[in-house]
Amino acid sequence: MVRRVSIVVSVLITVACLPSFAQQSLNSADETLTLADAVRIAQENNRTVRNALIASSIAEDKIAEARTYRLPSLDFYAYGSQLLTPVDFTFKAGTFGTFPGIGPVPANDTNIHTPLRPTFYGVQRLSQPLSQQYKIGLNIKLANVNKLYNDQKLRLQKQDIANKVKHAYYAIVRTQSSLELNNSMIELDREMDRVLQDQLTQQVALKADSMDIKARLASDQYNILSLRNSLESQKEQLNELLGRDLQTPFSVSSVSEIPSVEVTLRQARERALASRSELRQGRLGIQQAELNWQIKKSEYIPDVSFVATDMSTVNVNLLPSNIASVGVLLTWTPLDWGRRKHELAEDAKAIAQSKNSLSEAQDQILVDVGDKFRKLEQSQALIAAALLSLEAGKERLRVMMNQFEQKAVLFKDVAQQKAAVQNSVDQYQQALLVFWTAKADFEAALGED
DSSP states (O other): OHHHHHHHHHHHHHHHTOTTOOOSOSSTTSEEEOHHHHHHHHHHHOHHHHHHHHHHHHHHHHHHHHHHTTSOEEEEEEEEEEOSSOEEEEEOTTTTOEETTTEESSSSOEEEEEOSOEEEEEEEEEEEESTTHHHHHHHHHHHHHHHHHHHHHHHHHHHHHHHHHHHHHHHHHHHHHHHHHHHHHHHHHHHHHHHHHHHHHTTOSOHHHHHHHHHHHHHHHHHHHHHHHHHHHHHHHHHHHTTSOTTOOEEEOOOOOOOOOOOOHHHHHHHHHHHOHHHHHHHHHHHHHHHHHHHHHGGGSOEEEEEEEEEEEESOSSSOSEEEEEEEEEEOOOOOTTHHHHHHHHHHHHHHHHHHHHHHHHHHHHHHHHHHHHHHHHHHHHHHHHHHHHHHHHHHHHHHHHHHHTTOSOHHHHHHHHHHHHHHHHHHHHHHHHHHHHHHHHHHHHTOO
16 A cells, blocks of 8 residues: 555656646646637737727827818808898998989988898808918828827737736646646545555554544645635636636646746847837837927918808898909917917927936836846746755655655654655746746847737
8 A cells, every 4th residue: 555655656746847837727628728829819809908909090090180181171151140120221322422424323312221031141161271281291290100109009018918918827827737736635645544544453553643644635625625716716817818708718738848048138138129119109209299399380380271262141132142252361370478489398398308208218128127137047046946956855755655665764754755845846836937927027028029
């Protein structure tokens, strides 16, 4: 029976120490969700990403909207009314002059009466901007820059979601692996419980040892229940990030072996400066501020438009029924009491603020990359240390199991060493989780797609 326990221990340690630190799905009927698929689904379906995508689409509409201001506009104004008092005009004799052979015009005092009846005035105006084309062009440029800015926000949002998905995915892998380890441990404890029961019957073991192993079994069962509950909560959180039904069943796939990180800190910082969306947004922010300044300055230019007007009247005596004209309309406000000057000063200061923000963002990115790079180095060293500790614990447990078979050590010594190995396995798995999350954070710090 003791030999059987030794075999179970060997299998347990072999399974627990696989580099992938995750085995087959707990439920083979569930969909196996790879990390790449999880990131892709999240970037397509996550609600925050969708909102960023809608914002980018709105920016495209604003570009098209800005371009329409270059074209002529047609306005129509209509006013219908009911006179409450009559409109009377009196022209004195000779108001329009006295002519030879004709005499005064009009010859007598003439009254023109508009009775109390409905009247109508209609005006149609076609206007083509002329001097405004420069300002309109600046607004189109600003709309294009805003579109690029929103594109970077979308890119940043996708990268952020990808990083969150990786964290959630690795946490599930860690919990699933711990659950599998605890299932293996409970099998080992059951085997040892059966061994102790036989030894108690033979009166070669202590009752306290049997009680201790039963307490360990109860603890193992509690741990399994706790891990299962944690696993379900973590899966719901990942489903929420993926933008799908929280109850969608799935299992995670194995994580590949630890890759080597072949990049220096200097290279990492150079890549981050070339790729990070925050820096691209900062540069676009400067362009936005400069265009706003130019647009404000263009307000000093008078608005000149070509205008064609047609006015119609109905039931209004004296006035002609139709008046048409073409001409040039100039609109200018020369006196603004320094308003435009102060607005230009505000926009100039906004440009300086944008440049300062860009410099600050650049320094923060350099610090962030350095921090993530060092944490990745530390996590690799942690894995090496945890693996050495685990190998040493495995060897001690193997030797102790042989001694236990020969009754050279007590059960409590074996139980303590088993607990030490279990703790070493847990630390090794935790070190792997720390490495993969550190790698995800480092990739996010580089800002590459």
